Amino acid sequence: MELHLFRHGETDWNAERRVQGQSESQLSPQGIEQARALGDRIRHLQYQKVYCSSSVRTRQTAEHAFAQADFDIEYLDSLREIFMGPWEGELYDDIAAREPDSFRHFWHEPHLFQVEGAETFEQLQQRAMDAIAGIFRQHSGQRIAIVSHGALIKSVLCHCQQQALSELWAAPKMHNCAHSIVQFESLAEPRVIQYADQAMP
Numbered sequence: 001m002e003l004h005l006f007r008h009g010e011t012d013w014n015a016e017r018r019v020q021g022q023s024e025s026q027l028s029p030q031g032i033e034q035a036r037a038l039g040d041r042i043r044h045l046q047y048q049k050v051y052c053s054s055s056v057r058t059r060q061t062a063e064h065a066f067a068q069a070d071f072d073i074e075y076l077d078s079l080r081e082i083f084m085g086p087w088e089g090e091l092y093d094d095i096a097a098r099e100p101d102s103f104r105h106f107w108h109e110p111h112l113f114q115v116e117g118a119e120t121f122e123q124l125q126q127r128a129m130d131a132i133a134g135i136f137r138q139h140s141g142q143r144i145a146i147v148s149h150g151a152l153i154k155s156v157l158c159h160c161q162q163q164a165l166s167e168l169w170a171a172p173k174m175h176n177c178a179h180s181i182v183q184f185e186s187l188a189e190p191r192v193i194q195y196a197d198q199a200m201p
Contacts, residue, residue, distance in 0.1 A: 008061040009034040021084030035064035048142040053079040078131040081149035085117030125155035160190035
């Protein structure tokens, strides 16, 4: 299976530096333009199926990027972003001032991140890979697209590159509408060939 992973376009909360998680935010005007531009870049590719996080921002991205698709997009709760619990809707700057250790863990030591009521990155990665395993079983030998979120996609690529979760935020940056590609000979044999629009050696 050839799996294409797309992050959503910019949202109003991205611009405000507000924690999104599984709370709902809308694409900004720039995010809509990013999603449309993504659609132009991938117009030549034929996908057998598109799966999408059930969040509003990813649904909007998919609707613009795959506007010409002649099949339905399937929305999955399992592809939603890491659940941030009590942090959702808050400004990152406010959290950094109030909970500096947890804030540092989130961005610099993700393997240590643990906030009551929120998912850990390990739980996020397990949820993401379980979803991909289910998709693989249905679509072996096909080209499949997933529209999802930065941390979730990062966790998948971390797994596929056999990196520790401590390396989750390592470069390249997962910018809005970033396009990554993983080839699966089997679920146990993934190979990342493109990471956030950068070809991998």
